[in-house]
Amino acid sequence: MYLDHAATTPMRIEALAAMVEELSRVGNPSSLHASGRGARRVVEESRELIAAALGVPAGDVLFTSGGTEADNLAVKGVYRARRGQDPRRTRVLATAIEHHAVLDPVGWLGDSEGADVRWLPVDGLGRLDVISLESELAQAPDEVALVSVMWANNEVGTIQPIAEVAALCDRYGVPLHTDAVQAVGQIPVDASIVDSLALSGHKVGGPHGVGALIARRGLDIAPLMHGGGQERDVRSGTLDAPAIVGLASAIASSMADMDVRTRRVAELRDQLVSGVMTSIEGVTRNGDPLRALPGIAHLSFDGCEGDALLLLLDAAGIECSRGSACSAGVPQPSHVLLAMGVEPLAARSALRFSLGHSSAAYEVASLLEKLPAVVARARRAGVPR
Amino acid sequence: MRVVAALSGGVDSAVAASRAVEAGHDVVGIHLALARSPQSHRTGARGCCTLEDARDARRVADILDIPFYVWDLSEQFAESVIDDFVAEYAAGNTPNPCLRCNEKIKFTAVLDRALALGFDAVSTGHYARIVDAANGRELHRAVDPDKDQSYVLGVLDESQLAGAMFPLGDSLKSEVRAEAALRGLLVAEKPDSHDICFIPDGDTGAWLRDRLGDAPGDIVDVESGAALGHHDGAFAFTVGQRRGLGLGRPAADGARRYVVGVDIASSTVLVGPPVLLDVDLIHADRPRWCGRVPGGIVEGTVQIRAHGDPVDAVVQINDADVVASLRSTVRGVAPGQALVIYDGTRVVGSATITRSTRTRAHVPVSATGPESN
Secondary structure (H helix, E strand, O other): OEOEOOOOOOOOHHHHHHHHHHHOOOOOOOOOOHHHHHHHHHHHHHHHHHHHHHOOOHHHEEEEOOHHHHHHHHHHHHHHHHHHHOOOOOEEEEEOOOOHHHHHHHHHHHHHOOOEEEEEOEOOOOOEOHHHHHHHHHHOHHHEEEEEOOOEOOOOOEEOOHHHHHHHHHHHOOOEEEEOOOOOOOOOOOHHHOOEEEEEOOOOOOOOOOEEEEEOOOOOOOOOOOOOOOEOOOEOOOOOHHHHHHHHHHHHHHHHOHHHHHHHHHHHHHHHHHHHHHHOOOEEEEOOOOOEOOOEEEEEEOOOOHHHHHHHHHHOOOEOEOOOOOOOOOOOOOHHHHHOOOOHHHHOOEEEEEOOOOOOHHHHHHHHHHHHHHHHHHHHHOOOO | OEEEEEOOOOHHHHHHHHHHHHOOOEEEEEEEEOOOOOOOOOOOOOOOOOHHHHHHHHHHHHHHOOOEEEEEOHHHHHHHHHHHHHHHHHOOOOOOHHHHHHHHHHHHHHHHHHHHOOOOEEEOOOOEEEEEEOOEEEEEEOOOOOOOOHHHHOOOOHHHHHOEEOOOOOOOHHHHHHHHHHOOOHHHHOOOOOOOOOOOOOOHHHHHHHHHOOEOEEEEEOOOOOEEEEEOEHHHOOOOOOOOOOOOOOOOOOOOOEEEEEEOOOOEEEEEOHHHHEEEEEEEEEEEEOOOOOOOEEEEEEEOOOOOOOEEEEEEEEOOEEEEEEEEEEEOOOOOOEEEEEEOOEEEEEEEEEEEEOOOOOOOOOOOOOOOO
């Protein structure tokens, strides 16, 4: 039972077919001969598909190796370019619940490049406190290099008030980056309202190892990787035509079936949540139930240790996750839950179940059948201090 | 059985886990995160808990095709092992943290958690044998005398033994390495770990001074009472120690001087000739029995350090009071060390040494330095 679609989701059949077909062809998109032109055409048509799906001009789409690179490119690239133009611009405003792909480069700018980092608080539902953003912006807009607010949170699924944020940033003339890795393909995303947007292939049913930064023309970005200058001189490296065509196909097809698919996924998710809530006591749902991604159910189980639940569920054939990164393999309480005001002990008792395009009712039923005994067992094992 | 296999990232635990899998058990690999801030790279001496070790452990689990988790026991380890280690040294004792870790972490924290989660046993790569005898489960020495680790397991009681699995006890280390290579376990060539895992550079004295501060005092000749030198903290000295005393002058008789006593209260380190280190009567308390509790007197052997030689002894047991009368002397017995009692190859139990004396005429034996494992 695969209930970890927010970590990665199976490739969509359309994307797989398109990618496999392209894999059998030769051609560097930068070459001028016929093979190169063929590859170039595939890449550019993919760029146009993605641009159309997200409401931006094709030239705004920069292909990267994935979501993390896109986030790094935006955060560090925009900071460096803007600070280079005006040394007063040292401030970076970002929410406290960003994915590590934003959190860590922002922290790194603070530690290594003198950035004045301000973490923006969220409420108990995981939603950005827009007033705190406005007061930071109003204080000294000339000193802000960049604002970064994710479109939707990867752990608890809370959708951020991105239109409000975009309007504020626009008013103060400060560029806004958004990490939309979890949002694209799940909810309507209009990339034209932000200055830059990161997306990832494997979260939308495309291949791993490819993503894109949607960056408004006119937004100056200092490159991270120097080389052939393939992507607007902002990003270098031979373009991966098969991965790119797979990405475009996944995005285009997930736009086409979004309404039907996400309604079905949200119904399954609601069945999961209400089923768990009625069969097990001491369960709390984290996040904003009214403004949530369709596939994410993030639940805390009183008196349990999340890792114990994971181990027992894994043994029962159910795959889910803690929802937070653990680089050394040592689980840390989620920074997202802590920012939402959840106590560290409760934060360690949380699991994320995430559904996607291939999820089926029997998977939820199987979880609901097995979870009560697993939770009871984990409660007997208790919570190590 | 459902088995938790502790995977350190080293060759022994890898082969132990693979044997548990081979035996048909339902095995889950667990790496214990014991350090609060794991180092990203190994320093000169190899310690536990580096990120590289965690990665090696994960790779082993991948090869064995078993689930793998990291259990963060750093809090319990700091409390039960490191704090205890510091407190014992501060009190002038010489503890062995490996015994403490086996007792409190691997076969209490890990075993309890494993049992609570529905597992039946914890498997480790220790070299020791478990024998299910007619009158209960017994812990025995490993067949490889060079690798035998029964000493550091001498603290396990009956219920802990009931949940323990040591798949390597019947093998030689060379066989284990060969088996690791055969099974494609990439850790086959990794060196053994020897140092105290939480003191990566191996400098226990400096590590203790960082935590206990300086407590300067005199180094005193136990026979003449003369102050021969100074030290920064008596806690950093261990009975039997010869190096690092910093005494310029040789003794009157030209013989080397050893630490023969540590008095924390007066911050005094007592030194004297090695003959004073040879003892044949050892008092110990806080016993722990591996299986059935022995009655009155045990005639067998005792061992006072991890790779020390067993010495024939008669051990009197009177509740918590253990007195071992040795047939020959042993050198350098420090309070705090574990006295492990054997009946043949069977581990009877262990107790913590409180003091030692000599009752008979001196018979020279070769000195060995304190070790850990």
